[in-house]
Amino acid sequence: xxxxxxxxxxxxxxxxxxxxxxxxxxxxxxxxxxxxxxxxxxxxxxxxxxxxxxxxxxxxxxxxxxxxxxxxxxxxxxxxxxxxxxxxxxxxxxxxxxxxxxxxxxxxxxxxxxxxxxxxxxxxxxxxxxxxxxxxxxxxxxxxxxxxxxxxxxxxxxxxxxxxxxxxxxxxxxxxxxxxxxxxxxxxxxxxxxxxxxxxxxxxxxxxxxxxxxxxxxxxxxxxxxxxxxxxxxxxxxxxxxxxxxxxxxxxxxxxxxxxxxxxxxxxxxxxxxxxxxxxxxxxxxxxxxxxxxxxxxxxxxxxxxxxxxxxxxxxxxxxxxxxxxxxxxxxxxxxxxxxxxxxxxxxxxxxxxxxxxxxxxxxxxxxxxxxxxxxxxx
Ligand SMILES: *Cc1c(COP(=O)(O)O)cnc(C)c1O
Numbered sequence: 001x002x003x004x005x006x007x008x009x010x011x012x013x014x015x016x017x018x019x020x021x022x023x024x025x026x027x028x029x030x031x032x033x034x035x036x037x038x039x040x041x042x043x044x045x046x047x048x049x050x051x052x053x054x055x056x057x058x059x060x061x062x063x064x065x066x067x068x069x070x071x072x073x074x075x076x077x078x079x080x081x082x083x084x085x086x087x088x089x090x091x092x093x094x095x096x097x098x099x100x101x102x103x104x105x106x107x108x109x110x111x112x113x114x115x116x117x118x119x120x121x122x123x124x125x126x127x128x129x130x131x132x133x134x135x136x137x138x139x140x141x142x143x144x145x146x147x148x149x150x151x152x153x154x155x156x157x158x159x160x161x162x163x164x165x166x167x168x169x170x171x172x173x174x175x176x177x178x179x180x181x182x183x184x185x186x187x188x189x190x191x192x193x194x195x196x197x198x199x200x201x202x203x204x205x206x207x208x209x210x211x212x213x214x215x216x217x218x219x220x221x222x223x224x225x226x227x228x229x230x231x232x233x234x235x236x237x238x239x240x241x242x243x244x245x246x247x248x249x250x251x252x253x254x255x256x257x258x259x260x261x262x263x264x265x266x267x268x269x270x271x272x273x274x275x276x277x278x279x280x281x282x283x284x285x286x287x288x289x290x291x292x293x294x295x296x297x298x299x300x301x302x303x304x305x306x307x308x309x310x311x312x313x314x315x316x317x318x319x320x321x322x323x324x325x326x327x328x329x330x331x332x333x334x335x336x337x338x339x340x341x342x343x344x345x346x347x348x349x350x351x352x353x354x355x356x357x358x359x360x361x362x363x364x365x366x367x368x369x370x371x372x373x374x375x376x377x378x379x
């Protein structure tokens with residue numbers, strides 16, 4: 001068998017090593033100069049006034065909903081088609097994530113469904129730019145303005161995405177969160193960044209990530225509840241190196257997506273990620289296809305595995321996870337679009353260094369696996 005092809009793989013080079021090593025030798029491993037440098041460089045790249053670096057995307061979401069304003073018993077309208085962190089961050093505060101269905105084309109929260117889900121206790125909207133495709137922010141901003149709601153954006157999958165008006169995803173003036181786990185467009189191993197629309201947001205998030213300490217406070221004095229959600233200077237140094245070559249990383253991902261698009265176009269019944277439309281631009285994060293409705297997904301995954309190719313169901317619907325079912329009594333059939341997509345979706349290997357030969361191999365193996373899984377289902 002030829003070399004296995006993993007689902008994801010980070011790109012780390014000499015520059016990352018050099019900057020990380022410099023921190024190791026400097027003796028300033030946390031809350032050092034690289035933290036602020038990384039924040040400034042990221043803010044400049046995004047086109048926002050300031051950002052706060054945090055330990056993970058999940059930590060960033062938690063601090064963002066707190067900064068936006070959330071109390072026990074409140075409700076936040078969000079999408080069930082996401083990584084579980086976008087709903088969990090609401091639960092951390094004793095509030096409730098209220099799900100609504102998604103748009104069949106973009107797989108992002110459907111603004112009309114979101115509006116219909118707004119109730120007496122709703123305080124905010126938490127859209128996710130899933131798979132890097134921009135959510136319909138103009139429509140959601142309309143809903144939020146009319147109902148007096150805040151918006152926190154989960155942009156953890158969407159670095160490099162752009163809205164039709166030219167603004168980067170995460171730069172529309174809402175608290176917006178990015179994630180730097182190892183499979184993301186930019187990685188620091190673990191890490192995250194919050195785009196802060198106001199100076200007050202920045203002060204609050206900087207303080208809460210650091211145990212509630214105010215910047216001018218004496219050591220170990222704390223004026224509010226906080227957490228340890230700090231990002232190390234080692235991680236920030238790696239982030240700076242990744243940021244220097246972000247354009248190259250993003251265009252390499254886009255190149256792989258184009259190759260997949262050309263190769264997979266002919267497979268009957270297979271749905272590919274939606275192409276950019278109406279001026280919105282995807283920041284490529286993963287390559288997720290939807291298998292033909294009659295193909296057995298487990299069989300396809302098994303066949304790919306035998307061929308040394310990683311793939312996985314992506315994403316499962318959050319409301320149907322056992323924890324959410326048991327806690328909130330969710331059932332199948334509540335969000336039919338999300339559920340259908342979650343049943344059929346499959347993530348294929350996707351990272352910048354994938355070669356044309358590897359993508360071709362994935363395409364060929366997928367075509368025969370799908371054909372076999374459909375024949376088996378028809379028997
Ligand atoms: C990656 C991701 C996060 C954050 O994940 P962490 O592992 O905490 O950095 C949050 N939401 C979505 C949609 C993600 O894909």
